[in-house]
Structure formats: C-alpha cells, structure tokens
Amino acid sequence: MSKAGDQYAVLPVAKAMQVFAYVASQAHDVTLTEVVQALDMPKTTVFRYLQTLSAAGLFSHNIEQDRYGVGERFRELARLDAVYHSLRSTAQGELDKLVGGFRETVNLAVLSRSDIVYVDIREANRSQRFQARIGHRNPIHSTSLGKAIAAFLPEEQVQGLPVNFEPRTYRTVADARTFRRHVDDARRRGYAIEIGENEDGIACIGVPILDGYGYPIAAVSLSAPDNRMKTLVDRAAEALQEASRRITAALPQISLRGGV
Amino acid sequence: MSKAGDQYAVLPVAKAMQVFAYVASQAHDVTLTEVVQALDMPKTTVFRYLQTLSAAGLFSHNIEQDRYGVGERFRELARLDAVYHSLRSTAQGELDKLVGGFRETVNLAVLSRSDIVYVDIREANRSQRFQARIGHRNPIHSTSLGKAIAAFLPEEQVQGLPVNFEPRTYRTVADARTFRRHVDDARRRGYAIEIGENEDGIACIGVPILDGYGYPIAAVSLSAPDNRMKTLVDRAAEALQEASRRITAALPQISLRGGV
DNA sequence: CCCTCTTTTTTCGTGAAGCGAAACACGGTC
DNA sequence: GACCGTGTTTCGCTTCACGAAAAAAGAGGG
Structure with missing residues (x-):
C-alpha cells in the first residue's frame, strides 16, 4: 500500500x-x-x-x-457510521429542496448527550452572521431541533436528559415544567417551534427524523427571522415532515440503542 | 480507556x-x-x-x-465484516443441527480468490486425521464447497476464476471441461458432490449459501467416508439445502459486490 | 483592500519507545 | 520423550514519533 x-x-x-x-x-x-x-x-x-x-x-x-x-466495538462504530452516513447522504437532497422552496436556512442535527449537534446546514442568506456551523452544539431546550427530538424519545430517556436550562435569550425556556409543555406540544403537533429562544429575532420550526424503529435519531429545522416565519409555519411544517418521512424511508434498518 | x-x-x-x-x-x-x-x-x-x-x-x-x-475503505470493511459475522453466527446453530443429525463432519467455507477458505468446521469424529482447520484453503475444483459456489456465481465471474486444476488425488478434476460439467450439474441439482477428489476415501456434498441478491457468499458441506456417504446423499442434500435457506433468511441485506 | 485572527501545515532536534532477533515456554504429534 | 509449530517474553539498539514553535494559508472585519 x-x-x-x-x-x-x-x-x-x-x-x-x-x-x-x-x-x-x-x-x-x-x-x-x-x-x-x-x-x-x-x-x-x-x-x-x-x-x-x-x-x-x-x-x-x-x-x-x-x-x-x-470486536464488538468496531461493529458499534460501523453501525453508527452506517446510520449517520446514510442520514447525511439521503438528507442532502431533501435539504436542498427545502432551502430552494423556502429560501430560508435549513438545518440537520443529531442528539449528543445534552446537546444537539449540527450535522448539515444550508444557508439561504449568506449575510446572516449568527448562523451555526457544522459540528457546533446548541442546548436541547433552546432549539426546535432539540425539542423535536426530545418529543419522540422514549419517556425514560427524556427524564434522563441532563438539561441545564441555561438561558440564551430572555425568551429561553427556563424550567422543566415549561420545557415539558413545549415537548408535549411538539409530540402532539408533530413538529416543534421555537421563537427567539435561542437567538433574538430568529424563529425555528423543527421536525424529528425517526429511524425504522420510531427512534428519533435526528431532526431537520427551518429557521427564519420571526416576522417572516409567521406566514409560513404551516407550509414549512408540512414540507419538513414530508422530507423527514422520505429520509426515514431511505435509512438502513439498523438500531442504535445505546450506541451514541 | x-x-x-x-x-x-x-x-x-x-x-x-x-x-x-x-x-x-x-x-x-x-x-x-x-x-x-x-x-x-x-x-x-x-x-x-x-x-x-x-x-x-x-x-x-x-x-x-x-x-x-x-472513509469508504472503512465502510467496505464494515460491510464485509457485517456479512461474515452474521454468516458465522447464524450458521452456527445450523451446523450443530447437521452434525447432530448425521454424525458426520460439517464445513462452512467462503470463496477467496482461487480457493475456498474454511470458516467453521464441526467434526463428528475427532479421530480423523486429515480434517481441515479454520482458515485453511482448498482448491475450488477439488471440493464440493468450491463447486457449489462456482455453480451459482455469475457467468463472467466463473470464467475469471483462476482454477489451476492441480491434482489432489487421482480422481481430482483435471481439466476445464470436466470442471464445467460438474459445475453445471451442481447448478441443475442444487448441490455439488465430490467423491475422493480432494482426499482419498472421503466424499463431500456441498450446497451454496446465497445472500439476499442470489450471490453465493459461502457454502456448507457434509463430508464422510464414501462408503457411508452413499446411503445418505439424498437426505444430506435436503438437510443442507434447508440449512442454507435458513441462513440466507437471517443474513443482513447488504451486497458485497467487489468487496472480497 | 489590507490587516488580523484562526486554523492548518511544515520544520527540527531530542529522547522516549518501537523494533525485531533470539531465547523461552507450551501443546500437540509421531 | 524428542520434535515441531505455536505464542510469549526479554533486551539492547537505534529509529522515528513527539510537540514546540514558526510558517503558510484562509477567513472575516474594518
């Protein structure tokens, strides 16, 4: 070699x-x-x-x-990579479609301990300064991505989430009760919303991506200045859910259980 | 760590x-x-x-x-291992059943270049001296395992097989024509037979194990002294094919293509 | 457009530590 | 019981991996 x-x-x-x-x-x-x-x-x-x-x-x-x-450790890593690799590659086209359709920033993220980690980001508008970058972390409680994932996690795992309720803006969810309500709402609705809770003036709508077993391995979100967001919540939620379903369908049938 | x-x-x-x-x-x-x-x-x-x-x-x-x-090389290795790991672990029970049912030696092997490689071996009779060991290689043309796999390989790949027709016993297939006939017979029949072609006095009956795409990733065989073998060819072929089908069913849906 | 800050790449001399021969131990086999 | 063919262990000799620090390459920002 x-x-x-x-x-x-x-x-x-x-x-x-x-x-x-x-x-x-x-x-x-x-x-x-x-x-x-x-x-x-x-x-x-x-x-x-x-x-x-x-x-x-x-x-x-x-x-x-x-x-x-x-060894088993190798197999764990291989499974993890297989899922993530497939996630990113099949999400790619969907993200492009979303950003093309809405002309707003679209994010893909996964859960990692008490944070969500951005895995892919498509910015519609390169002049925005505050955008996240791939690999960056944000808290679960202040993002629609985090809430969308939490909403579809098994009950016992939601309890175990080490959420610290660190405030990001004056609107950030600050206690377990409110967080709980947001999460329950998201589960009922099928998508999570976040309005200026992570970043002033920016609103987000997030949808989980479930694997073949119904486990939320990731989430997609669309973020926009909140005045613009008002008019497109319904359309965006619908489009995100459609994208999520298609991504799920293309995922390999592998369970990750405790592998993350 | x-x-x-x-x-x-x-x-x-x-x-x-x-x-x-x-x-x-x-x-x-x-x-x-x-x-x-x-x-x-x-x-x-x-x-x-x-x-x-x-x-x-x-x-x-x-x-x-x-x-x-x-990188892709990692993914290749991971896929390869996933298939082989699954093959071995699901084959295990089947091999045990076979050796229990026939009280003869049972082998599991895969193709590797111009040889078959023994992956698992269950000896019914520990006094036999000549038995192969895990990892050992035997030629394709002198074993029922090799012929069973060759019989279900895509045509162009059979042509490309570097068979050297090295004689192992006086009965070993010595030319391409005869080999071809044996392989065609095996395909028609669904199992390959070999009588003293690899080892004097030992006969073998081999069945391919196909993956979800019909590709022969391995083979199982039962080997016995040829006098004993005569009386159980039909029963053994049937049992091997049953085992092979069950192993196939448990294999992950991953294609190996050129990965070996 | 230039300047500055960040991140990656390169260089280099030191000494820790990886190397492999060879000796040892162990378990089968004849 | 002697003889392979294994897998371990030891040991002294360099080698070659290490990391500081400097250079280069980018990314923003004024």
Missing part, C-alpha cells in the same frame, strides 16, 4: 492499519502466524498490534483458540 | 485508535482542532494520525473544508 510519499504517516499506525484491514477482511478469526505470513511482518510487531487493537476493543481475542477477530 | 496495564500496547496505535473512535462516532465530519479539543492531545500528533488514517483510506479528508470523516 502507499506508505512512502505520505510524509506525515506514522509508521506504527499505518502498519497496524494493514493488520486491521487484513483481519477485518477475513471471514474467519485469524491466528498470529497467519497474519505474519500474509503481511510479511515480524512476528513480534504483529503480535503487539494485535494486542493493542484488542485492548482498544476493535478486535476480540479468543484466548483458548488464540485467534483474533473483529 | 485502558492503556496502562496492557504491557504490549503500542502507544501510537492506541492513541490513533482513540482518534479513530472519536471521528467514527461523530455524525459530522470533524476538524483537526475539534479532535484536539475533544481528546486533549497535541495538535501535531492528531494531525499526523489523521493524515495516516486518511492515507490508509480509513478516513476521507475533505480538503476544501479541512474536515475528516470516515
């Missing part, structure tokens, strides 16, 4: 990845010597990589047979 | 795996500084790991945005 030329390559890492790729592409669990012969590396070196990768959980080491195979 | 105590751990590899896990578990493509902050590692170090992992194809480096994400 390419190893010269990549001037910043860290050799142990590059070689360990060769081992990784070999083991992962075998249908059976492999032995130390098998890897050594296949990759023509010193026994000690391969031994150490196998140990290291096993310790990291990417491999599982079957002690009684002295065989190494792909 | 555990890093002390693992006396053979190679630090660069272990740390690179932390980076790997972080990137893979984010829903969005990440930036260098984001990883640095999240993992609290020196910037240069993380930079090098990201470069190394990108060079290995496990990550993709989005140059214009300077973001790193999971």
